Amino acid sequence: MSVWKYEKTRVMTRRMIGLAVLFILMGFVIIGRLFYLQVLQGEKYLLLAEKNRISVRLTMPSRGTIYDRNGVKLAENAKTFQAVLIKEEAKNYQKTLDNFLKLIPLEEDEVERIKKELRWKRAFMPVRIKDSLSFDEMSLLQLNAPDLSGIQIEEGMMRFYPAGTGNTHVVGYVSLLTEKDVEGNTSDPLLDLPGYRIGRTGIESSMESVLKGTPGMRKSEINAMGRTVRILEETPPISGGDVFLTIDSRLQNYATRLMSQYAASAVVINVQTGEILALVSTPSFDANLFTVPISVKNWNKLLHHKYRPLQNKVLSGVYSPGSIFKLVVGLAGLESGVITASSTVDCKGKTKLGNHLFHCWKKNGHGPLTLEEALMHSCDVYFYEMAQKIGAEKIIETARKLGFGEVVGVGLNSESSGLLPTEEWKLRRFNDAWRMGDTLNLSIGQGFLNATPLQIATAVARIAGGKNIHPTLLKENIQNNSEPLDFKPYYLRLIRSGMYDVVNKRGGTAYAVRINVDGQKMAGKTATTQVRRISMKEREEGVKSQDDLPEKYRDHAIFAAFAPTNKPKYAAVVLVEHGGGGSRTAAPLMKQLMEYVLELEKSDEKELKNELF
């Protein structure tokens, strides 16, 4: 072998070994990296791969139904049809949207939302164009289907309130979530569901936890585009529980119609069981307005209405109970022994306390009166005089037993506790001692004292039935065996007898509204509560007629009643804001309401008999 060849072979062999070493090193790099990725980091990457492929979606549970006492549906889930646009199925989705808007115009901010969603949502995800299509709209869309490629009609569930606007304040409404609802509340998976509607007011809100149900879960495998390939695991949603109420939707709607001209409240309670048959606040509104996002126009209309339709006045409106509180004072007097059935006070039209005069509503006085007569005529002086002897403490104690000053707890969230003033409270609030003048104001239900129509009705129901009932809207809370009230039955009978005279004795403040439904009579008590103070000057000039005053200065009119008088079953309160006078405005409404209650009972009984035979 020649020298050059020998030399070349030697160099090449040596360098081949060098190259082999380099390749082995490269091989170790590869194997090392494989080991790092697959063994050391394997679990991490396995998790990431799972996260890639699995999508967990929640499915909506159907919300519980709300029934009234007779099984009438007050809130239910109605099938609705909504139009959605699927981008990838449209030839030209912008054109489709334009065509749609030509057929069914939408509000501007809705169009903005749709355009935004069309921009960011994936091509196969449906974008909601319009909820709850009417029949006409559906047929319109079907007729023009060729121009609407990509539009699909989907079936959806929607909250629907079929039983009339009279139930709105009890049932409440649901609406879509806002950012505030989601903030700070991460535990409830329902809040992540698009299209989930939460209870805002009424039973919908207070019974939210029962009604909402548990969302189902769908675990599906998705590909890199986000499209579902197959469903791996599915847990069906659990429907929300139904809620059964004590209210009678016929009565609700009747009372609402009856009082629709006023800012008024009405409550009807079964005095034996605490069932609330009616809880009405007017004016009312249609809860269905809220299930589709309410328009700004409608919202402003409700918000700025002078009669505050959005407020449930029965629960959260606080008023001086006025003369109705005389029932409480009378009872306190009997209990403390200050008042007996025959003890009298001579009313001369005013009572002097120090150098301050307290006037009776009847300028010239009633003359000598017993307790029953004082209630019948609603004499102020009788109670001024008696209250001084009874003392504020006893009156307050009695009022508390009847339910003043604390929340009743009917099953709704927005109840106000009213105010039952005490010595201690006054000291804390005004840094001032309790004075006899305060006692006198208290004795006729004025002054610091205030209460909700619901509290007034509770007190009247307890007096009428003699049972310590706790009014409720929920059937599950009905008390069939409540304990008797902590008062002597005889005293309660005396008070009831006074209330009987108010309505059924000539000269009683509500004689005009006496009723007779198959011999069943009503007893009651009027109240007219001042919204403004009457000055001495005015009193001298003669108190102005209520009709001459601007509406906002007119007195509130209250009438509390129970029926039938021989065996009390129903207690009711009607309160008309700025109604003028208890006997003039509230009492006639009560007459119609109570008559309707009794007629309703009669017809229901008849129906039951017919069914039996």
Place this chain on the structure above:
Amino acid sequence: MSFFKDRNCYLKDYNLSLMDKIVGFNYLYLLFICLVVMMGIGILYSVAGGHFNPWASKQLFRFVISLGVLYVVALSNLRLWMKYAYVIYAAGLVLLVAVSVVGHVGMGAQRWLNLGFFNLQPSEIMKIALVLALARYFHGAGLDEVRSFKFMIPPVLMTIVPVAFILEQPDLGTALMLVFAAGGIFYLMGVQIWKFMALISLVALSAPLIWSFLHEYQKKRVLTFLDPESDPLGSGYHIAQSKITLGSGGVFGKGFLQGTQSRLNFIPEKQTDFILTVLSEEFGLIGALVLCLLYTIIIAYGFIIAHRCNNFFGKILAMGLTINFALYVFINMSMVMGLMPVVGVPLPLMSYGGTAMLTLFISFGLIECVSINREMVIGRRGSIDDE
């Protein structure tokens, strides 16, 4: 050996009959090659969700054709390849020029010449042609010649000219492969180490200049390589998903046809450049190591064949093609594992693709040819007795 009297003996067999050649063929070497291809076809079957279409069946068909081509090349006369080495190189160069003039635009790069029935990729031809040309050039070169500056000018030019055209296409991966293969041959021939060092320093210093010549997408690739998390849904997405796919296989893998990442399309180009990730996902570290072992055996055979060859042309040819193959494997694997920018190099023998398969099998055919003709004597200037 004075058996050959004729000076012009390129076309003359020395003493091998066809039967000798068939017997001398290295069947074990071919077996390992075929094993890798079969693994590839299996993965392509899985990638298609357990179907032969669209990839596995076509790949199988190409495999059969390529196998025929390999055999024909292996049985051909080695001298013939030496004789026409420069011609083939020149033809490759002409095609490269042609592709840049009338090249077909695909994937943002001009790489193919559409011949009607077949998309010709001149850069693939160049991989072999350059090695052939360099093997012929260095066949008779003495060590002193190799170490002279003047002698090295033609081979360097032979390398730079096609690389420039391929870079211009632009195809960074193939260009790098040509540079490394040529560099490998220079190294084997005995070029001093300091010259390589000097060249590397020069390139490093002129890196900013090169940077400005890179295409926008090439820059982006390098940048996302340096920080893949910076763009998780853009180019970095490929690297991130590729690592997830690979890593999630663990030691034993998810099982054949059970790879979620590939089946749900989380990896792009899963049937071509990223096929290793699918193998690793379904067969885990074990599967990947088996593949690495097969590649190592194939590369080792290249070395052994080159070492046993008696003539330098065959030695250099076998080594050049083996270096090419090894680089191919290394670049693809590092790219897929996030050790290197995504330069678009397929995994040889595994990835789906007709041209790449054919070129590889021609290479292996040539190595087999070298193996068969290892005893052949080729004179310093091409004849038999001019030593």
